[in-house]
Amino acid sequence: MAAQRVVEVPKAAKQTSRVRVAVRLRPYMVKQDDKGEGACVRGLDSQTLEIINWRNATETLQYQFDAFHDEQATQQEVFLSSVKPILPHILKGQNASVFAYGPTGAGKTHTMLGGPEQPGVIPRAVREVFNLVKAKEKEDNAWDYSISMSYLEIYNEKVLDLLCPSAQDLPIREDKDRNILIPGLTNTPLTSFSDFHTQFLPASLNRTTASTKLNQRSSRSHAVLLIKVVRTQRAVQQRVQTGKLYLVDLAGSEDNRRTGNKGIRLKESGAINLSLFTLSKVVDALSTGGGGSGRVPYRDSKLTRLLQDSLGGSAHSVMITNIAPEYTYYFDTYTALNFAAKSKQVINKPFVRETVTTPSVQVKRSREEQEAVGSGEPQKKRLNVRKKTDPEEPIAPAQLHSSTDPSVLSRLMALEKLLMGTPVKERLKLHREIQELKEKQKEFESNAKTLEVSGNATTGKVTDSRLAGDSPLFRMHLPPLQRKQTTAARSKKQQAVVSPLHVVQLCPVVKKPPTCPKKEKLQVHSELPDGKENVTAVGWESHLDKLVLDQSKHKILQVLNLGTLKDLKGLQQIGDKKAKLILGWREIHGSFTQLEDLTQIEGITTKRLSSFIKANILSTMGT
Numbered sequence: 263m264a265a266q267r268v269v270e271v272p273k274a275a276k277q278t279s280r281v282r283v284a285v286r287l288r289p290y291m292v293k294q295d296d297k298g299e300g301a302c303v304r305g306l307d308s309q310t311l312e313i314i315n316w317r318n319a320t321e322t323l324q325y326q327f328d329a330f331h332d333e334q335a336t337q338q339e340v341f342l343s344s345v346k347p348i349l350p351h352i353l354k355g356q357n358a359s360v361f362a363y364g365p366t367g368a369g370k371t372h373t374m375l376g377g378p379e380q381p382g383v384i385p386r387a388v389r390e391v392f393n394l395v396k397a398k399e400k401e402d403n404a405w406d407y408s409i410s411m412s413y414l415e416i417y418n419e420k421v422l423d424l425l426c427p428s429a430q431d432l433p434i435r436e437d438k439d440r441n442i443l444i445p446g447l448t449n450t451p452l453t454s455f456s457d458f459h460t461q462f463l464p465a466s467l468n469r470t471t472a473s474t475k476l477n478q479r480s481s482r483s484h485a486v487l488l489i490k491v492v493r494t495q496r497a498v499q500q501r502v503q504t505g506k507l508y509l510v511d512l513a514g515s516e517d518n519r520r521t522g523n524k525g526i527r528l529k530e531s532g533a534i535n536l537s538l539f540t541l542s543k544v545v546d547a548l549s550t551g552g553g554g555s556g557r558v559p560y561r562d563s564k565l566t567r568l569l570q571d572s573l574g575g576s577a578h579s580v581m582i583t584n585i586a587p588e589y590t591y592y593f594d595t596y597t598a599l600n601f602a603a604k605s606k607q608v609i610n611k612p613f614v615r616e617t618v619t620t621p622s623v624q625v626k627r628s629r630e631e632q633e634a635v636g637s638g639e640p641q642k643k644r645l646n647v648r649k650k651t652d653p654e655e656p657i658a659p660a661q662l663h664s665s666t667d668p669s670v671l672s673r674l675m676a677l678e679k680l681l682m683g684t685p686v687k688e689r690l691k692l693h694r695e696i697q698e699l700k701e702k703q704k705e706f707e708s709n710a711k712t713l714e715v716s717g718n719a720t721t722g723k724v725t726d727s728r729l730a731g732d733s734p735l736f737r738m739h740l741p742p743l744q745r746k747q748t749t750a751a752r753s754k755k756q757q758a759v760v761s762p763l764h765v766v767q768l769c770p771v772v773k774k775p776p777t778c779p780k781k782e783k784l785q786v787h788s789e790l791p792d793g794k795e796n797v798t799a800v801g802w803e804s805h806l807d808k809l810v811l812d813q814s815k816h817k818i819l820q821v822l823n824l825g826t827l828k829d830l831k832g833l834q835q836i837g838d839k840k841a842k843l844i845l846g847w848r849e850i851h852g853s854f855t856q857l858e859d860l861t862q863i864e865g866i867t868t869k870r871l872s873s874f875i876k877a878n879i880l881s882t883m884g885t
């Protein structure tokens with residue numbers, strides 16, 4: 263019978279570890295922004311960046327992360343500051359993960375993979391793992407180390423083995439100790455870095471990529487490289503520790519109006535956006551302590567299921583959010599920054615994965631080993647008995663790293679969304695709730711400020727304008743970040759800094775006449791009786807600033823693609839029947855690429871569509 267026991271985890275290893283978040287801004291690419299409007303985002307220092315506030319082009323929103331890498335940052339700098347520090351953990355039986363997140367074309371693959379001239383995080387990290395193992399072996403010969411790799415992609419919700427491309431969709435399983443396993447996935451032993459190179463490069467070519475309007479070689483899948491380090495003690499009573507390093511290049515979040523995706527690209531895009539949406543829900547749940555319900559929706563997509571160990575699980579995680587400076591990317595950048603800010607609240611609980619076996623007794627192989635088909639895994643007898651963790655257990659509340667309470671902010675954002683499509687009489691109620699949340703937020707900010715003053719708040723997210731005068735950032739005398747040739751009215755207030763998710767009244771920059779079109783809004787009815795179309799005045803859009811108009815349309819599209827039945831019914835001119843038809847359409851076709859797709863729904867003609875768009879946009883303005 264096998265003798266086994268889980269070794270007591272050292273106290274230090276039980277410490278929680280926050281997901282580190284770095285943001286990398288890629289250089290400006292003129293081609294992608296023919297209008298030459300300049301950058302909409304820029305760095306202020308090694309942790310802080312600012313982006314123009316879409317609600318008021320004369321203001322900027324400021325974010326602070328663990329690291330900010332500007333457009334000049336080299337691959338080496340990104341690696342040294344954001345990735346290298348977490349690697350030693352995997353030699354101690356802990357998990358680590360690095361994943362690149364961001365809109366399509368913002369530089370994720372460049373960061374993770376790079377090229378022969380500028381190798382990215384993946385080759386650098388693997389080389390470093392070999393260096394660390396070598397140094398350990400020299401320092402102490404009581405342990406044997408072995409390194410192996412697996413490489414897979416998640417494409418259209420299928421798990422495909424990149425080291426064995428003929429393999430079919432692989433299942434993701436969980437063993438009794440809550441370890442995530444992929445039976446049948448190739449696990450190749452590595453003897454040196456050049457060995458890795460030989461295996462990895464051809465496998466990378468198996469990854470699914472295609473050309474979209476925004477990126478000639480756009481990754482259409484999430485690529486996950488797994489480097490496993492197993493160390494075995496040479497003593498009679500063998501201790502075996504297994505550490506895993508996940509290096510993940512996520513597919514880009516996509517706005518199909520801009521990617522120009524159609525057909526198969528559109529289907530891929532639906533799968534990509536769905537899994538990234540689930541990822542954001544997981545992060546949301548983790549950063550708000552399980553959203554109150556204690557359930558983290560890891561199982562809702564293959565990506566999150568696989569990353570279960572890397573987010574809120576047992577790993578030391580680093581998320582590198584890639585962003586692009588061009589105006590065309592503005593809303594993607596804004597969304598990515600808010601997602602990244604949320605990820606900072608996720609707390610991981612690292613622990614050592616160690617087993618002890620008595621070699622004289624025949625050892626029963628663990629399920630993981632049994633399932634590692636053709637793995638060529640180190641042949642040492644070992645059991646991966648891991649300390650039991652419950653990935654769906656309620657999460658400890660996140661530490662206060664920010665002057666912005668994430669739960670309040672999420673709720674505010676959700677309310678804003680709701681407000682957009684709520685009939686006038688119901689808005690009063692929502693307004694009241696928003697007021698209350700604002701109060702709560704104010705209170706939270708003042709608490710955070712007190713913490714900052716006492717030197718505790720070292721990694722806050724957003725700088726409040728009231729703190730701006732004290733901030734070193736404002737001693738830099740940078741010229742205001744403004745869109746070139748903007749149609750926005752100039753305000754007397756220059757470079758004010760606001761908390762990004764404050765609910766501010768959305769008032770369009772009006773060209774002529776200079777008033778908000780409130781009256782027109784009042785003529786909008788909530789749902790038109792069948793057959794009677796409310797044909798609205800021509801040219802109303804010309805009164806609104808294009809940025810505001812685009813943002814409003816984007817918001818409507820978000821509700822159409824992500825909203826529940828209730829959210830959909832909250833939209834102007836959408837009743838129960840149409841809301842259900844929209845849900846049905848989504849089931850079959852995936853996401854709406856543009857609002858015009860609504861005409862594919864029974865009963866929505868072009869005229870009705872324009873009436874619908876107008877009603878919903880104007881109702882937002884009137885709040």
Ligand SMILES: Nc1ncnc2c1ncn2[C@@H]1O[C@H](COP(=O)(O)OP(=O)(O)OP(=O)(O)O)[C@@H](O)[C@H]1O
Pocket residue numbers: 287288289333364365366367368369370371372373477479480481482512513514515584
């Ligand atoms: N820091 C950088 N320095 C120089 N070029 C960069 C940088 N980041 C990205 N690029 C270039 O920008 C283009 C798009 O980058 P990349 O393919 O890495 O984007 P991506 O985020 O992986 O996109 P997708 O999600 O569509 O795969 C590439 O030509 C890449 O070489």
